[in-house]
Amino acid sequence: MSSNNMTSRLFLVGALLVAGGGLAFVAMSDMGENLVYYWEPTQLMEAGEDAYGAQIRLAGLVETDSLVWDEPSQTVKLVVVDANEVKVPVIAHGAPPQMLREGIGVVVEGTYTQAGIFEADQLLVKHSNEYKAPEEGATADELYQTLEQDFKTN
Amino acid sequence: MKWHYALGALGVLFLGTGHAWGLFFAPPEFMMGDVGRILYAHVPTAWNAMLVYLFAFVAAIGTLWTSKSSWESWLVGFVEVGVVLNILLCFQGAMWAKPTWGVYWDWDPRLTTTAILIALFAGVLIQRNLFHAPDKRRIITGVTAVIAFVNVPIVYFATTWWNSLHQGLSSPDTVSNPMHWPLRVSAFGVLFLAVAFSAERAKQERARLEREDTAPTLPLAQKQLELGAE
Structure with missing residues (x-):
């Protein structure tokens, strides 16, 4: 050689x-501890005072019966909920992605205000890794189980 | 040997079948509707980009171990095809992300590491062209490819290790039955095409290296180059 x-x-x-x-x-x-792409409502609440005013990404599921689209003001109101049932009301401005609906995952970017409302400048829909054929009468949270597990195991 | 032409033709056949199946016969996705059909292009591209980079990694080990130009040629072929798939992957992803997530791009862990992957393997090719001494060039290409490959498992596990906007890994359990086969057939189509293109590029590279090897030395030109470089 x-x-x-x-x-x-x-x-x-x-x-x-x-x-x-x-x-x-x-x-x-x-x-993983230092590189955090988003917080869930539980972590937002744990941050306490520090959470106010900072630019934050918050993720969770859109709670059932919480989604309201106000056309005149182009505003979306919804409640983000995580596995611990911690809830954060969110107001997002601008037209939401078409996929937005109750039971689906969202990632919102913005600030948490003293009023206890998350003011989002950006609202993104987080799809799960499940790809399903349409089923008669099925709802999002029945079909997308892993998304819920995502927010349950974290 | 023209086996790779046959493989390429088989790839076109598989990809055509898989995509026709996915576009016209498979059901629309429950949540995303027809937009969800980009699954049949995006997921096969993702799987195969990672797989082709794995082939490149193996070829890089073979290249450094044997110092043979046949291994080196395969390495170049795989890296080039891997970079092409990787770039396609990002564009397909952007097209899918806009109507579903609401944005073309976001700096989440999966997307960021995937973008870095393009830079790393494009870097391997750029490095390679900076060196003209065959031995040095071969070692540099092999070493950079082995190191660039580190990012492949990081991309793969990005959605597991960190929370992200991108969905987690798909598996047969998470994809509904009527969507399995068009996805699999498309994936094999992309695989066959990727290997066929890599083989063609490897063949060309091997020929180029041989020409370089047998080319007469030009002492005068060499000397002028060296003088010019100073």
Whole structure:
């Protein structure tokens, strides 16, 4: 075996070590604790005073019978609920995504006000990983079980 | 050997069948309606982009272990096709995200890591073109590809490790029965096409490396290049 070959193999071992170390670092470290894409209502409430005024992403399910679309003011009102049944009322401005409905997941971005209302500048719908054929009389929360589990296991 | 032309033709057949099935015969998705049919393009692209990067990783190990240009050519083929699938993935995702989530793009963990993946593997190709000494170039390509691959499992587990806007991993349990087969057939279609394109690019790269190898040395030109570089 030539020395070139040997060098190449040493580089292979080095690259694999760097790669394995990098992956282990990301997998084992507490990055999940520090890298938070959104809060759920429970975490928002736990933050207490700190929650007011800060730009926050809040996610949860749209509570049944809470969704109101006010056409003249182009405002959506809804209540976001999580697994602990903690609820946060949300007001979002602008036309919502067509998929928005009760029982589906949402991610809202905005600020939590002293009045106890979350003022959202952006409302996104979070779809689940379940793809279903239409069923007679089925509702969103019957069909999308993993989305609910998402907000139950977290 | 022209086996990859046959594989490519089979890929077109599978992809055509899978997409026709998904577009015209499978039921619309309950929540998303017809928009949900982009599932048959997006999910196969995602699976195969990750799979082709896995092939590239194996080829990178083979390249560094054997120092053979045949492995190196496959490595280049897989990385190129992987980057193309990865870019397609982001555009398909954006087209799907707008009518469902409400935005084309959002910096959630899955989307962010997927965008980084394009940069990493495009970086492998850019690096490769910066080096002209064959041994150095081969080692650089292999090493950068092995390191870039670290991000593939991170992309895969992004929706598990962190909370995200993007939905979690799909599995046969989460996809309704009449949608299984068009999804699977489309996925094999993309796989066959991806391997066929990779094989064609590997063949071209192998020919290029051989030409380079047998090209007569030009001492004068070499010298001028070196002088010019200083």
